[in-house]
Amino acid sequence: MRAMTYRGPYKLRVEEKDKPRIEHPNDAIVRVQLAAICGSDLHLYHGLMPDTRVGHTFGHEFIGVVDEVGSSVEDLQVGDRVMVPFNIFCGSCWFCARGLYSNCHNVNPNATAVGGIYGYSHTTGGYDGGQAEYVRVPFADVGPVKIPDWMHDEDAVLLTDAAATGYFGAQLGEIAEGDTVVVLGAGPVGLIAAQSSWLMGAGRVIVIDHLPERLEKARTMAHAETLDYDEYDDIVVEMKKQTDFLGADVVIEAVGAEADGNFLQHLAGTKLKLQGGSPVALNWAIDGVRKGGTISVVGAYGPIPNAVKFGDALNKGLTLRMNQTPVKRQWPRMFEHVRNGHLTPRDMVTHRFPLEDISEAYHVFSAKLDGCIKPLIVPSAS
Amino acid sequence: MTEPSSDVPSAYVSDKRTPAPSREELRARIPGWGADLDPADRPSHPKLQYAPDTTGARWRFPDRQPGAEGREHSIEHAFLTPVFGTAQPLHGASGAIRRLAYVRFSEGRLAHWLLLIIGDRVDAWGSHLRSFASLHPDNPITETGVLGELSASGSARSGRSDRRHQLLDPVIVAGPWVAGAGAVFLGVRKAARGLRG
Numbered sequence: 001m002r003a004m005t006y007r008g009p010y011k012l013r014v015e016e017k018d019k020p021r022i023e024h025p026n027d028a029i030v031r032v033q034l035a036a037i038c039g040s041d042l043h044l045y046h047g048l049m050p051d052t053r054v055g056h057t058f059g060h061e062f063i064g065v066v067d068e069v070g071s072s073v074e075d076l077q078v079g080d081r082v083m084v085p086f087n088i089f090c091g092s093c094w095f096c097a098r099g100l101y102s103n104c105h106n107v108n109p110n111a112t113a114v115g116g117i118y119g120y121s122h123t124t125g126g127y128d129g130g131q132a133e134y135v136r137v138p139f140a141d142v143g144p145v146k147i148p149d150w151m152h153d154e155d156a157v158l159l160t161d162a163a164a165t166g167y168f169g170a171q172l173g174e175i176a177e178g179d180t181v182v183v184l185g186a187g188p189v190g191l192i193a194a195q196s197s198w199l200m201g202a203g204r205v206i207v208i209d210h211l212p213e214r215l216e217k218a219r220t221m222a223h224a225e226t227l228d229y230d231e232y233d234d235i236v237v238e239m240k241k242q243t244d245f246l247g248a249d250v251v252i253e254a255v256g257a258e259a260d261g262n263f264l265q266h267l268a269g270t271k272l273k274l275q276g277g278s279p280v281a282l283n284w285a286i287d288g289v290r291k292g293g294t295i296s297v298v299g300a301y302g303p304i305p306n307a308v309k310f311g312d313a314l315n316k317g318l319t320l321r322m323n324q325t326p327v328k329r330q331w332p333r334m335f336e337h338v339r340n341g342h343l344t345p346r347d348m349v350t351h352r353f354p355l356e357d358i359s360e361a362y363h364v365f366s367a368k369l370d371g372c373i374k375p376l377i378v379p380s381a382s
Numbered sequence: 383m384t385e386p387s388s389d390v391p392s393a394y395v396s397d398k399r400t401p402a403p404s405r406e407e408l409r410a411r412i413p414g415w416g417a418d419l420d421p422a423d424r425p426s427h428p429k430l431q432y433a434p435d436t437t438g439a440r441w442r443f444p445d446r447q448p449g450a451e452g453r454e455h456s457i458e459h460a461f462l463t464p465v466f467g468t469a470q471p472l473h474g475a476s477g478a479i480r481r482l483a484y485v486r487f488s489e490g491r492l493a494h495w496l497l498l499i500i501g502d503r504v505d506a507w508g509s510h511l512r513s514f515a516s517l518h519p520d521n522p523i524t525e526t527g528v529l530g531e532l533s534a535s536g537s538a539r540s541g542r543s544d545r546r547h548q549l550l551d552p553v554i555v556a557g558p559w560v561a562g563a564g565a566v567f568l569g570v571r572k573a574a575r576g577l578r579g
Contacts, residue, residue, distance in 0.1 A: 023468060097433070106443075110456055111456050113489050123498070126470065142439055171418075244399060337414065342417060364530045369531070
């Protein structure tokens with residue numbers, strides 16, 4: 001089969017690989033119809049995630065058709081069209097039993113600090129991902145869901161991570177009616193987090209980024225006020241001015257480990273790998289939220305330490321809430337919101353690439369060329 | 383009692399001086415405003431929800447996947463997890479480095495992660511060098527995706543997220559190769575001089 005393969009930092013290509021096989025009785029093999037590149041895939045691409053092995057196939061956002069099922073699979077049949085949460089989870093461990101599917105303890109031998117994720121290095125379990133023609137899906141009776149007839153494929157693929165993570169991020173903020181919510185980052189997660197903040201009763205939503213096309217999308221798609229941090233000498237001071245010197249009630253950090261905005265942090269973390277990425281957005285969140293406020297962190301960070309201003313978080317009495325998203329738990333309610341038009345994931349898709357052009361797709365997404373917000377990958381077009 | 387003047391910001395008095403817009407105003411402007419106002423409608427509230435019978439799992443503990451022999455795992459795990467990825471097994475020098483990280487250091491030790499990063503770089507360099515002895519050598523032009531600078535029509539794509547920082551990427555990508563080539567050149571020259579006496 002054809003599959004994207006990692007060749008080292010900033011380098012990847014499409015190769016012929018063996019088609020995945022059933023390795024456990026509850027496995028399924030899914031023929032991928034549509035995949036996406038996630039912003040967190042760029043952390044792998046840039047060499048920030050430990051134990052990313054040459055030959056690894058990325059991709060944790062994908063939908064497809066069941067091609068083969070293991071002997072114990074009961075709920076799926078060959079030919080079913082499924083959307084697959086980015087989490088690999090067993091459904092039966094202490095954590096899954098309590099709904100923490102992203103923290104499953106039975107699927108990732110390589111680390112206890114993170115659950116299993118498709119195509120996200122061996123630090124998350126060593127599973128190849130969905131930027132390929134076929135992918136192995138463990139626990140087929142637990143994770144995947146048949147795509148509803150009414151749902152658009154592009155909404156379905158975005159619900160497997162980016163959209164679900166934005167919705168989850170707004171929930172972590174514990175938004176109360178009338179709250180002022182600041183969303184850091186107008187990428188796919190931030191845009192849905194902004195839309196979701198309104199659903200939870202925000203009185204004001206402000207999105208901060210520095211890319212004009214993304215800020216425009218935040219205004220049109222998420223009805224948010226926007227701030228371009230490049231226009232201010234110190235964006236934290238502007239956040240204080242915007243909130244009558246209180247600070248935001250809630251800040252949702254939807255940027256993660258490759259934050260721009262501070263040259264030295266970006267150079268030390270993202271380019272030279274001297275820390276686990278750049279914590280600029282997290283530090284802005286700590287500075288910009290009001291005392292006693294809540295920070296929701298859904299931007300992705302790896303296991304290498306960062307220079308985070310933890311003392312300020314303590315002294316301001318902040319609540320910090322975070323996790324990888326337990327995706328399937330979000331779906332029933334999110335399906336209603338998508339069907340009602342309250343959440344509009346596919347509005348943020350800007351690019352569609354055939355699998356054979358995936359090197360260019362990563363470059364365009366990484367450099368944000370052409371106003372790229374969300375690129376999709378189409379294996380069948382290759 | 384002194385009333386604060388109107389230019390004293392909210393942070394210095396007991397209530398926000400500019401109240402949020404009304405429900406009616408927000409509902410008129412924002413599709414779905416307040417649909418999840420009640421925390422009970424939010425799927426992740428509360429964080430822990432004990433419901434093992436709703437996950438689809440029909441087992442108390444999953445069947446163990448075959449092929450566990452030699453599979454590395456974190457020493458913070460009691461044993462190899464019953465299901466695991468088999469994408470790229472450990473091999474060669476990079477595999478030895480990575481295995482040392484797993485066998486010797488817990489996830490709580492920075493040495494664990496730094497060894498894994500070193501293993502990644504050894505893996506990448508070794509793969510690059512091996513590729514030159516294969517029928518499919520690495521091609522920095524196609525593999526870095528730099529051809530994506532041009533659109534399908536051949537025109538340059540617009541926009542760039544961080545022009546200042548993007549200049550660093552070629553240095554980060556090509557720098558180790560230039561440094562490596564320089565080290566090889568100096569080493570060979572020194573060896574040649576040594577042989578000449």
